[in-house]
Amino acid sequence: MTIYSLYIYDRHCACVYYQDWHRTVRPKLAVEGGLLPAVYAPVYPSTNPDDASYSNRNTLASSSGVVVAVNEDVPRTPLPTQSSHSPIAQLPPPPTSSLSFDEEAKLVYGVVLSLRNMIKKLSGKDEQFTNYQTSTYKLHLYETLSGYKFVMLSDPNADSLRFVLRQIYSGPFLEYVVRNPLVEMDSRERGIDNEYFRMSTDRLVRGLTVFQ
Amino acid sequence: MAIFGLWVINKAGGLVYERSFGDGLPHLTSNEYLVLAGTLHGIHAITSRLSPTGSSSGAHVISGETFKMNILLTATGTKFVLLTSLVEPTADSMLQKVYEIYADAVMKNPFHTPEMPIRSEAFDTRITTLLG
Numbered sequence: 001m002t003i004y005s006l007y008i009y010d011r012h013c014a015c016v017y018y019q020d021w022h023r024t025v026r027p028k029l030a031v032e033g034g035l036l037p038a039v040y041a042p043v044y045p046s047t048n049p050d051d052a053s054y055s056n057r058n059t060l061a062s063s064s065g066v067v068v069a070v071n072e073d074v075p076r077t078p079l080p081t082q083s084s085h086s087p088i089a090q091l092p093p094p095p096t097s098s099l100s101f102d103e104e105a106k107l108v109y110g111v112v113l114s115l116r117n118m119i120k121k122l123s124g125k126d127e128q129f130t131n132y133q134t135s136t137y138k139l140h141l142y143e144t145l146s147g148y149k150f151v152m153l154s155d156p157n158a159d160s161l162r163f164v165l166r167q168i169y170s171g172p173f174l175e176y177v178v179r180n181p182l183v184e185m186d187s188r189e190r191g192i193d194n195e196y197f198r199m200s201t202d203r204l205v206r207g208l209t210v211f212q
Numbered sequence: 213m214a215i216f217g218l219w220v221i222n223k224a225g226g227l228v229y230e231r232s233f234g235d236g237l238p239h240l241t242s243n244e245y246l247v248l249a250g251t252l253h254g255i256h257a258i259t260s261r262l263s264p265t266g267s268s269s270g271a272h273v274i275s276g277e278t279f280k281m282n283i284l285l286t287a288t289g290t291k292f293v294l295l296t297s298l299v300e301p302t303a304d305s306m307l308q309k310v311y312e313i314y315a316d317a318v319m320k321n322p323f324h325t326p327e328m329p330i331r332s333e334a335f336d337t338r339i340t341t342l343l344g
Contacts (some may be wrong), residue, residue: 004264004265005264020264023264023265024265025263025264025265025266095266095277098261099261104262106223106263107258108262110258111255111262114254115274118251118255119276121240121244121248122237122248122279122295123237123238123276123278123279124237124238124278127277127278128277129276130274130276130277132257132271132273132274133271133272133273133274134271134272135268135272136264136268136269137262137263137264137265139259139262153262174298180254206322
C-alpha cells in the first residue's frame with residue numbers, strides 16, 4: 001500500500017501543484033510554455049538552473065524573517081563532469097514516463113472532468129465522482145466549492161482517500177496557500193508551490209497508515 | 213445490492229447493447245447512452261497511460277457516491293459495463309457470466325453481424341434471468 005502522487009488543479013483547468021512519492025516511472029520534463037511556473041521544480045523546463053522565475057517561491061526566509069531577494073550572479077564552479085569511462089558501472093536511470101509532465105497533467109484533468117460529467121449525467125443529480133481503479137493504481141478526486149480539484153494516485157487496494165484530500169485542503173492548503181498573502185490565487189500565471197505547503201503536505205501524507 | 217444497467221461496447225467505442233434494470237438510476241435517451249459509451253471508451257484508453265508504475269490495465273471500477281461502473285475488457289476489445297450499487301461484491305463474476313452468455317447467444321449466432329447492435333431474443337431472455 002502506498003501513495004504515488006498528488007495533483008491540484010484550479011478552476012481554470014491549470015495544474016497549480018504537483019508532488020510525488022514512491023513513483024517508479026519518473027515524470028518527464030514539461031515542454032516550454034506547457035506548465036505554469038511554481039508547480040513542481042524538477043519538471044519545470046528551464047535552460048538555466050538558477051532561473052529566478054522559479055526560485056522566487058512564495059515563501060519568506062524562515063530563519064531571519066527578512067525577505068532576501070538574492071540572485072546569484074557569481075557563477076558557481078561547475079562540477080567536474082563524470083567520465084564516461086568510469087570503472088564503476090553506473091546505475092541505469094529510473095524509467096521515465098513516455099508523456100511529458102504537462103501532457104500527463106492535462107490527461108489527468110481530462111479524465112477527471114469527463115468522469116465527473118459522466119457520473120453527474122448517469123445519476124441525474126449532483127453526485128460526485130469519487131475514484132476509479134485500474135490494475136496498478138487508484139485515482140481519487142476531491143473537489144472544493146471554489147473549483148479546486150485535488151487528485152491523488154494511490155495503490156489500487158487503498159480505501160477511499162477523499163478524507164485525506166479534504167484534510168490537505170482544510171489543513172496545509174488553507175493555512176499556507178489561501179491565507180498566505182504572498183500567494184496570488186487565481187493568477188493563471190503561477191502555481192502555488194511554497195516550502196511550507198510542500199513540507200506540511202509531505203508530513204501529512206507520510207503520516208498516513210496507507211503510506212509505507 | 214442492486215444492479216442498475218448493462219452496456220456492451222464494441223471495440224470501436226460504439227454501444228451495441230444497453231439495458232436498464234430497476235429505477236435506481238434515471239433512464240436516459242439512447243443518444244445520451246451512445247455519447248456516454250463513446251466517452252467511456254476514450255477514458256478507458258487514457259487511464260492505462262497514466263500509471264505511475266509502468267504498464268497498467270484500463271479502469272476496472274469507476275465509483276460515484278451511490279453507484280459504480282464495473283468494466284470488463286475482453287481480449288477482443290469488447291467492453292462489458294455493469295452499473296451497480298457501491299456494495300456489490302459479485303459484480304465481477306456477474307460480468308464473466310454475461311461474457312459467457314454473449315459468446316453463446318450472440319457470437320455463435322450466424323445471423324449476427326459482428327460490431328453491430330445486438331438484436332437477439334435469446335440474449336435478452338438469458339440476461340433477464342441472470343440480472344433482471
